[in-house]
Amino acid sequence: MxxxxxxxxxxxxxxxxxxxxxxxxxxxxxxxxxxxxxxxxxxxxxxxxxxxxxxxxxxxxxxxxxxxxxxxPFISAEDTKIVLEEICEKLKDTNRIIPGSFLYMADIIYNPSIVRKLGNIFATKFVDEKIDYVITVETKGIPIALMTANVLNVPLIILRRDSKVTEGSTVSINYVSGSTGKIQAMSISKRAIKHGSKVIVIDDFMKAGGTAKGMIDMMREFEADVKGIGVVIATKEPKDKIVKDYIPLLILDEVNEAKGSINIYPNKDLI
Amino acid sequence: MxxxxxxxxxxxxxxxxxxxxxxxxxxxxxxxxxxxxxxxxxxxxxxxxxxxxxxxxxxxxxxxxxxxxxxxPFISAEDTKIVLEEICEKLKDTNRIIPGSFLYMADIIYNPSIVRKLGNIFATKFVDEKIDYVITVETKGIPIALMTANVLNVPLIILRRDSKVTEGSTVSINYVSGSTGKIQAMSISKRAIKHGSKVIVIDDFMKAGGTAKGMIDMMREFEADVKGIGVVIATKEPKDKIVKDYIPLLILDEVNEAKGSINIYPNKDLI
The missing domain is CATH 1.10.10.10 (Winged helix-like DNA-binding domain superfamily/Winged helix DNA-binding domain)
Structure with a gap:
């Protein structure tokens, strides 16, 4: 033909x-x-x-x-602004407030047409780092991490909360959740990551940064070089998080159950 | 311009x-x-x-x-064959055998360039069902379910193993794992799924079909109509699984640790 x-x-x-x-x-x-x-x-x-x-x-x-x-792929600052502002509008719906001042967002961070755009934003930020893997921890960050890995054309690595019999020999670490102070675990198959790789860490949410720190510690076990950290939403407070140099797409200032108000806005450095 | x-x-x-x-x-x-x-x-x-x-x-x-x-999007039977045979070749590597006769496959089912093709195969099979959601349960099926949802342009729903405080009111069910006989739980936010929706269920692996049955039971709580079930790998035995009418991409006949052999092949109905 x-x-x-x-x-x-x-x-x-x-x-x-x-x-x-x-x-x-x-x-x-x-x-x-x-x-x-x-x-x-x-x-x-x-x-x-x-x-x-x-x-x-x-x-x-x-x-x-x-x-x-x-x-x-590339997404311009202008289009990034449109995407992030649209998501903020959706997240500001006070029907999303869940007892305990949490924000319901599963419908946003599992929606393919949204996460593929967010993956594109992260990939645009990190494309020059020439990374080998995108790292995330189960569960909510997986869709965004996968879409980022898809655009960068590198494998996704999912750290598990428990070690699984189907993974063979695993490396496990404990870490302290920065916001609750609870000790948590994450594990990954020894064969999942080549030693000395370059990686980025992608997650859905960061409060104190304990989980991201746990992922960085895990990467040390593989002598991997963490070239960047991206999160969809970072809380405004605490200002001093356990990890530095992370890129949030959105900043969550407040979810006030009593007043019925939500304050969330795009990261001004991106738009 | x-x-x-x-x-x-x-x-x-x-x-x-x-x-x-x-x-x-x-x-x-x-x-x-x-x-x-x-x-x-x-x-x-x-x-x-x-x-x-x-x-x-x-x-x-x-x-x-x-x-x-x-x-x-559409993937022809010919291309489906090429994709599935390539994956089988990779999975037949005896280095993948894990003590207990499990097969290591995280690198395959988390690889974006592979799962986007598998998502395309499932989407090609189910596109005429005009579904509202793709359903999966954490964790390993998420990447494939997301890529299927992406092609079909519908939201992904992830059932959780525990109910989470960030999800608000949840519906929880218990189900019996068909292969281990253990009782397990899954839960989902009440607001995640509109009543009376049409859905498909996507997962990475099916042995006896207990997990898929659990997802179908959960869908009944939302009066949802399950229009199809797709799994990447189904074991050949037991032949009579708890659920009927599922579409496996690959059939796993045997992982023999002692002999160091793996028998896996594409579902002949697809190619």
Whole structure:
């Protein structure tokens, strides 16, 4: 089958965008589209320009033996602002207040159309770190961590609360929850992470930072280098958290059950 | 900014494919591309043909007031076969055998580039059921369930093993694990699921089917209609599982620690 230029460009964009941060050789497309290398090269130039003009991400050409072309998703500060403000609006609904001044947010952080955007925001922040894994701990952070890993095209590692018989030899650590003071455990299969890897930590919520600190301690067991920490929501207080250098998407100032008020806003550094 | 045809088609495909099963109006594209309705209509015809010719999914036009255009991902039986056989090859590595004749598979079922394909396979099977939610239970099935929900453009519901204070009022049920005979619990916030919804259940593994049965029982509490069950791996034995009408992607016949052998193969009905 012979495709016209517009057909080739459409299909090329589709294939690249379905597989973010994955390198495709020119031969892959010359075979698939039954076209000459020169035509594909021209198609890539056009595709690049479309993506840049419409701020839909970046198509990058890599030269050399392992070379080819890949798509790097990107979300602009402007679009980040729109996404985060929309989520804040949803979270400000006082029907979300749960006894104990908690905020119901499972419907937001499990919604694929929302978490894929949040994953895109984290990936845009961390893409230059060239990481090997995204790390999270069960359960609520998993969807966002997976979508971040998907965009960065790296495996996701899920730390478990208990060690499981199906995981083989595990490494377990205890850590102190910064907000409750309770001792908790996390564990992971010894074979899950290669020693000396570069990782980022993604979670849904940070109060004092004890869980994030636990994940960092666990990474030390694998001599892994934590290149960044991203959380969807960080509480404003305590200001001094156990971990430094984390990137929150949203800041939760207050959930007041008595007054029926919620104060949450986007991280101003991102928008 | 004025785009040429090839530019518009590339961008249109990118936007539709990033948002599977989501309807975009024609006006969305006329505004975004600064083009006439007639041009966009022609672009859609071309985009449709590209996707069909290359078996990359389907672009569907919906007429009427709530009309527009949407992308329905699709994976062919041929590609399904390639994906499932590749995973089987990986899982047959005897280094994966864990004492107790378990199979280590966290690296497979948490790998975004693999689970997005598995999600696509499940979505292709269940797209006509017009479901409202994808249901799973923590933890290992979450990535695959999320990717299925992503393609179907519906929310994911994660049943928890314990009820959490952050979830508000919860519904809890006990169920008997079919393989171990142990009584286990699962719970979910009362507000998570609208009564009378249509759902599918997705999980990573099924032995006797007790967990899947537990999820079906939980759905009864919400008067939800379970339209299908998908699992990545089902064991060959016991043949008579507690639930009927489930779709496994792979069948696990044997993990023999003593002999160092693994027998696993794709579900022949899918390929």
């Amino acid at each position: 012979k495709l016209k230029r517009s057909g080739r460009i459409g299909a090329l964009i589709k294939i690249l965008c379905d597989n973010p941060n994955q390198i495709f050789t020119l031969s892959y497309f010359t075979n698939k589209f039954n076209a000459a290398k020169s035509s594909i090269s021209e198609d890539i130039v056009v595709a690049k320009k479309i993506m840049e003009d419409l701020e839909l991400g970046k198509i990058e050409t890599i030269s050399g033996a392992a070379g080819g072309v890949k798509y790097i | 004025k785009l040429k045809r090839s530019g518009r088609i590339g961008a249109l495909i990118k936007i539709l494919c990033d948002n599977p099963n989501q309807i975009f109006t024609l006006s969305y594209f006329t505004n975004k591309f600064n083009a006439a309705k007639s041009s966009i209509s022609e672009d859609i015809v071309v985009a449709k043909k590209i996707m069909e010719d290359l078996e990359l999914g389907k672009i569907e036009t919906i007429s009427g007031a709530a009309g527009g255009v949407k992308y329905i």
